Amino acid sequence: MSFYVRTHKGATLSQWSLGNGTPVTSKGGDYFVFYSHGLQASAWHFWIEVQVLEEQPEGMVTVAIAAHYFSGEDKRSSQLDALKEKFPDWTFPSAWVCTYNLFVF
Numbered sequence: 001m002s003f004y005v006r007t008h009k010g011a012t013l014s015q016w017s018l019g020n021g022t023p024v025t026s027k028g029g030d031y032f033v034f035y036s037h038g039l040q041a042s043a044w045h046f047w048i049e050v051q052v053l054e055e056q057p058e059g060m061v062t063v064a065i066a067a068h069y070f071s072g073e074d075k076r077s078s079q080l081d082a083l084k085e086k087f088p089d090w091t092f093p094s095a096w097v098c099t100y101n102l103f104v105f
Contacts, residue, residue: 001044004064005031010053011060017046050105064102 006029007013013023013031023031035044052060069075075096087093 001035001068002064002066003033003035004062004066005048006062007050008056008058008060008062010056012051013048013061014051015049017048023048059104062102062104064100066098066100069097069099 005013005023015021016023018033025031037044048061048063050061077097080095080097084093084095
């Protein structure tokens with residue numbers, strides 16, 4: 001799973017519950033975390049703290065989560081199965097389901 005954070009104008013990501021608690025940005029100013037686990041892992045709980053100088057109409061932070069499902073029942077979908085059926089018999093397509101969710105707060 002990939003976790004992306006981008007603060008908006010006038011906002012800063014001051015703390016989070018990941019690593020040593022001090023967020024480090026990329027050169028572009030975004031924050032990125034890659035998280036991976038094996039089967040039957042417990043839920044991943046974390047938090048972020050955003051400080052805002054003044055409220056903006058476009059929000060204070062954008063958060064996005066991208067996930068890849070390589071195993072279990074979530075690795076398939078009817079749309080993906082239909083696409084795989086279009087490949088010729090001599091091919092061996094490797095496929096899995098991906099999701100992307102973006103939230104603005």
